[in-house]
Amino acid sequence: MKITVIGAGAWGTAVALLAAQKGLEVALWARRPEQAEALQAMRENREYLPGVALPANLRPTSSADEALEGTALAVVAVPSRALAQTLAPMPKAPAYLSLTKGLAYTAHGLTRMSQVIAEATGVERVAALSGPNLAEEIARFQPAASVVAAAEPGLAQQVQKLLGGPSFRVYTSRDLAGVELGGALKNVIALAAGMVDGLRLGDNAKAALMTRALREIVRFGVAQGAHSETFYGLSGLGDLIATCTSLHSRNRGAGEKIARGATLEELEASKQVVEGVYTVKALHAWGQESGVELPITEAVYRVVYRGERPLEVLSDLMGREAKPE
Numbered sequence: 001m002k003i004t005v006i007g008a009g010a011w012g013t014a015v016a017l018l019a020a021q022k023g024l025e026v027a028l029w030a031r032r033p034e035q036a037e038a039l040q041a042m043r044e045n046r047e048y049l050p051g052v053a054l055p056a057n058l059r060p061t062s063s064a065d066e067a068l069e070g071t072a073l074a075v076v077a078v079p080s081r082a083l084a085q086t087l088a089p090m091p092k093a094p095a096y097l098s099l100t101k102g103l104a105y106t107a108h109g110l111t112r113m114s115q116v117i118a119e120a121t122g123v124e125r126v127a128a129l130s131g132p133n134l135a136e137e138i139a140r141f142q143p144a145a146s147v148v149a150a151a152e153p154g155l156a157q158q159v160q161k162l163l164g165g166p167s168f169r170v171y172t173s174r175d176l177a178g179v180e181l182g183g184a185l186k187n188v189i190a191l192a193a194g195m196v197d198g199l200r201l202g203d204n205a206k207a208a209l210m211t212r213a214l215r216e217i218v219r220f221g222v223a224q225g226a227h228s229e230t231f232y233g234l235s236g237l238g239d240l241i242a243t244c245t246s247l248h249s250r251n252r253g254a255g256e257k258i259a260r261g262a263t264l265e266e267l268e269a270s271k272q273v274v275e276g277v278y279t280v281k282a283l284h285a286w287g288q289e290s291g292v293e294l295p296i297t298e299a300v301y302r303v304v305y306r307g308e309r310p311l312e313v314l315s316d317l318m319g320r321e322a323k324p325e
């Protein structure tokens with residue numbers, strides 16, 4: 001069986017490696033022809049995932065026709081901002097799996113990545129995989145677990161069989177919204193966690209941030225139609241822990257850089273995608289329209305987009321009205 005991974009960044013390459021290890025024929029589509037050629041020539045993704053050899057059954061290409069011909073599943077690992085424009089002109093696959101952790105604010109309101117994929121391709125069979133999954137560890141087959149969610153249970157089970165293996169335990173879920181929202185919102189909180197690290201505010205501060213943020217994520221997610229239990233699972237709490245504490249996390253690292261004075265332009269110029277920067281903007285736009293308060297998310301927005309100082313924003317959060325937990 002053949003599967004196609006669209007997007008040859010760190011995460012697309014890591015998941016392509018998981019699929020190749022299962023003996024599948026794997027096409028890895030890279031946007032730039034020179035990137036596909038470099039992957040092919042070096043049998044390594046030196047730009048985004050150095051130090052890991054690509055096996056022979058993993059075939060890099062920049063041709064969408066070649067990548068998608070005869071495929072059973074397209075696994076999408078393109079940054080959220082480029083998702084619709086990347087997929088729309090490509091040949092269609094029978095089903096899609098979203099690996100992208102982001103949120104968009106469109107004319108339809110807040111839009112999850114599986115919805116962006118369905119709209120861009122016209123294909124309704126779309127699943128999402130999310131969990132505490134840092135690409136650098138998964139690519140080295142260090143043990144990890146994840147959740148695949150789809151409205152159609154058969155699709156989630158198909159992905160579970162295709163990607164699950166000795167180092168990667170995959171659970172299924174019916175809560176597509178919950179799995180996607182947990183993965184998107186934790187990136188915003190990881191920016192805040194990075195600021196806590198950069199300002200050396202301490203372990204108590206980070207634990208308080210993550211705990212109160214989880215409450216905020218649950219409140220928001222349930223209002224969006226997700227199930228609260230999903231946020232206490234791998235794609236919620238699990239990913240929140242991994243991303244807020246890992247030295248590999250680009251979002252947490254970006255928060256540290258912000259605390260040391262990095263600007264939005266500098267973050268956007270990074271070769272590696274920092275999704276939290278776009279997710280927080282979408283959430284802010286939604287909050288303005290809906291009137292729903294997301295205090296921690298709003299604090300991150302004020303620092304990233306209004307250039308306010310993290311310590312001043314923190315002081316506002318600490319000074320909010322006293323209330324029961």
Ligand SMILES: NC(=O)C1=CN([C@@H]2O[C@H](COP(=O)(O)OP(=O)(O)OC[C@H]3O[C@@H](n4cnc5c(N)ncnc54)[C@H](O)[C@@H]3O)[C@@H](O)[C@H]2O)C=CC1
Pocket residue numbers: 007008009010011012013031048077078079080082086099100101102133134135136271272273275
């Ligand atoms: N790196 C990780 O550990 C994980 C990442 N993710 C998610 O996967 C998605 C992809 O992230 P990574 O693979 O880590 O990215 P990356 O930061 O390693 O690489 C960026 C990728 O995006 C491509 N790209 C940049 N601009 C583009 C554009 N305008 N059009 C098309 N492609 C473009 C680059 O060529 C490269 O392949 C993100 O949504 C991220 O949140 C999810 C789980 C783990």
Ligand SMILES: O=C(CO)COP(=O)(O)O
Pocket residue numbers: 101131132133134135187190239242243248249250251252273274275
């Ligand atoms: O989603 C991730 C881990 O599950 C990766 O997080 P970063 O994008 O912050 O590196």
